[in-house]
Amino acid sequence: MKGQQKETAIIIKRPTRLEQLKSRFNTETQAKFYIKQNKVAFKQKQISLKTPSMAKEQVMLEEAEALESAEKEYSDYETENQQFYQSLDIVRKQLNTVIKTKILEQTYISNYIFNEKDVVVVLGQDGLVANTAKYVNGLPIIGVNPDVNRFDGVLLPYTPHNFMEAVNSVIRNNFLPKYVTMAEVKLNDGQSLLAFNDFYIGINSHASSRYTIEHKGVLENHSSSGIIVSTGAGSTGWLSSFFNMTNGFLKEFKPDTEIDYVPFAKDADYLMFAVREPFISRTSQANIVVGKINSGEILKIESNMPQNGVIFSDGIHSDYLDFNSGTIAEIGISKQKAVLV
DSSP: OOOOOOOEEEEEEOOOHHHHHHHHHSSHHHHHHHHHHHHHHHHHHHHHHHOTTOOHHHHHHHHHHHHHHHHHHHHHHHHHHHHHHHHHHHHHHHHTTTSEEEEEEGGGGGGOOOOTTEEEEEESOHHHHHHHHTTSTTOEEEEEOSOTTTOOOTTOOBOTTTTHHHHHHHHTTOOOOEEEOOEEEEETTSOEEEESSEEEEEESSSSOEEEEEEETTEEEEEEESOEEEEOTTTTTTHHHHHHHHHHHHHHHHOTTOOOOOOOOOTTOSEEEEEESSOOOOSSOOOSOOEEEEETTOOEEEEEOOSSOEEEEETTOTTSEEEOOTTOEEEEEEOSOOEEEO
């Protein structure tokens, strides 16, 4: 089927670490001063704990080393920032030879209205691809790694020097798509949210998350540290930590037993959920602690938290839904898939 003619390439980026520092401290000078002072102050505290009688020359030497370390740390921020903007310049210049371009900051992704005439180019780390996928309505995403010596780029197969082949294939509507299954939560008040990697459902503090969970017709009350629902894309991340912890316990208490965990495919037709630290009491159980959510099934969770209950996706706390008493969440596979080029 012939697609819409492409008109604009949307380059999606997020602030570099240096830009985030500048935003926090207003100026680069103040940011640099803060990092230096923190390093030196920490070293001075260490020196004072070692011995009050340390030779003055030794004290000065260690303080100088701390200052040098701070300089190196800050120079890494500068190097990363410089490399990113060099990559951005290369990407934008090449795109401008074939299509109009627009730069979109991560902050505004959720409010931007994407359409079929857009070519989506993500310049950044893997997490930015995951965040973008939830808002582009199934448009193909071209992931570009701005710094191959710094980022692994699992979801960034292209560099600023070879990505145009992918752009031209999308413009011609002749590309090989890689589909990624996403999760979706729907609330009884009509709100919804997508997840590329995973959802967290629980309380936004270290207090117990209180809720009722229903899976495959079985229902029970829980008091836990919350629930993780993972897609295949997220199965190498947060979900895998549950199995690492479980194997740690087995190593201590049952040395001959180990779970051979294998992450599942990004396009798998199921999700997995796991309950964090379930607590058994007179009013809470722990029988439903891990399981699959197959295609067509839902995991139903009702909040018993008067306040501070949340559902957020992909580790982004600002991308959340309130989940307080009276709210019911139904989580399953989304009809919308992420499309990677």
